[in-house]
Every structure is written in structure tokens, then in C-alpha cells.
Amino acid sequence: MGKQYLAAVLMVAVLVFSGAVLNRNMKNIGDRKTDRLNDAEENPQNNEQPVFEDINALIAIDPGHGGIDDGSSFDGVVEKEVNLDIALRLERLLNEAGVDTVMTRRDDSLIELRERAKIANVAGAHLFISIHANSLPGYPRFGGTETLYAAPDNPIPSKIDSKRLAELVQQEVTRHLGTDDLGLKYRPELAVLHRTNMPSVIVEIAFLSNIKERELLSKAEYREKAASALRDAVLKALEEDGAFKNKGGQWIYRKQR
Numbered sequence: 001m002g003k004q005y006l007a008a009v010l011m012v013a014v015l016v017f018s019g020a021v022l023n024r025n026m027k028n029i030g031d032r033k034t035d036r037l038n039d040a041e042e043n044p045q046n047n048e049q050p051v052f053e054d055i056n057a058l059i060a061i062d063p064g065h066g067g068i069d070d071g072s073s074f075d076g077v078v079e080k081e082v083n084l085d086i087a088l089r090l091e092r093l094l095n096e097a098g099v100d101t102v103m104t105r106r107d108d109s110l111i112e113l114r115e116r117a118k119i120a121n122v123a124g125a126h127l128f129i130s131i132h133a134n135s136l137p138g139y140p141r142f143g144g145t146e147t148l149y150a151a152p153d154n155p156i157p158s159k160i161d162s163k164r165l166a167e168l169v170q171q172e173v174t175r176h177l178g179t180d181d182l183g184l185k186y187r188p189e190l191a192v193l194h195r196t197n198m199p200s201v202i203v204e205i206a207f208l209s210n211i212k213e214r215e216l217l218s219k220a221e222y223r224e225k226a227a228s229a230l231r232d233a234v235l236k237a238l239e240e241d242g243a244f245k246n247k248g249g250q251w252i253y254r255k256q257r
């Protein structure tokens, strides 16, 4: 009887003690919860409200060749001049559409290939379009449009890649100009393609060595058409990349900070 009594007393004691501990722990949990809520109320930074930042979409436009580097040249039609003229038209059309641009050259100057990529990278461009005209000496009837692409060495985060940008450019240029579709070419060794951090392409609009295409490339209205095609491709690419036109008519990326 004595032993049983002792055991019963001990059991009650254990129960009361553990109940007290449990109670204390629960109270602590409750206190901590309240503390956290109070902190949040006092310090609005702790309320995890998303903060957004709008960044203007920026397109790097690269007119191929320049200065002592003519590119190809047939019958007085010089590639560096054709490239620059189409590039300046594209600059105007994009600005009119609410897209900011950065040019690697705006006049007849020689810019190194690495420097062209650097200009686009430092400016923080979202897409890079290099404009060229093609040539195949000895084949005056061979023509068409081709677009070259490669993956950047140090890519910025983006929803589209260089290949997709190349597809859109190739599609729009062949559609607007009615040129033969020579397809896409993967050219990872080209400096302006792999040294640029953003999706980047080189578009070879048409052939200066082709009699008919040379005649067309020497005309202002054809160059304007080529620039319109590139503008349309850029706008489609921006949309796929998550950019949009805001109420002020400016193409922007809305990023969460």
C-alpha cells in the first residue's frame, strides 16, 4: 500500500510538472508569434510586398563594317553604306514605336568587333541586331536572306534565346522582302554573337553579288522595307521576352526587385 501510494504521488507530480513545462513552451510560441507580428507592424520593410522596377527595353543596332572596311562591294554599291542606312532607318522606326536603341556606329567609322559587343553589353541592351548584306562572287543569280546566331558566353537572363530571335528576324525579312529563305546558320565563332551577353543575331538581308538584289538594295524604299521587317521582328521578340508597351507608349521590362 505504501509503495503504491508513493508511485501515485510521483505520477501526479510528473504530470503536473510536465504540464507546466508544456504550458510555458506554448506560451513562448505564442509570444514569439505576437513579437513577429508587432515587428512587421512597426517596420513596413518586413511586410513582404513585391516591389517592381520598370526598365526601358533597349535594342543594340550594329551596322556591319565601316571606315576602311567596306564589306563587299559591287558596281558601286558598298555594303558598309547599305548596312548603315538600313540600321539608321531601323533606329528611327524603333524609336517611333517606343523602343530605345543604342548604335555601335552612326557614321562611316571603323569599330572593332569586340568593341561592338562591349558597347551593347555596357549599355545593357536586351537584344542585339547586326545588319549585313551578303555576297557570293561569281554567282550573280544566287540570292536570299540568311540569319546567323550563337549563344552568348555570359548570357543575361532572358525568356528567348538567340536562335528564337534569329527565327523571328528570318521570318519577317523573307516575308516583307519576298527573298528566298536560306535559313539560319549557327556561327559560334563570330565575335559579335558570342561576346554579346543578350540574344544576338547577324542578318544578311540579301546578296550584293546578285544583280536583282543589288539593284533593290540600292533603293531607299527597299531599305525602308528591310528596316520595317526588322522592327516587326524586334517587337515580336520583345513581347516573347516578357516586355510590353506601357501607357506612355514606351516598351518596358517590369522586374521584381
Ligand SMILES: [Zn+2]
Pocket: 064, 065, 071, 072, 079, 132, 133
Ligand atoms: Zn558583312
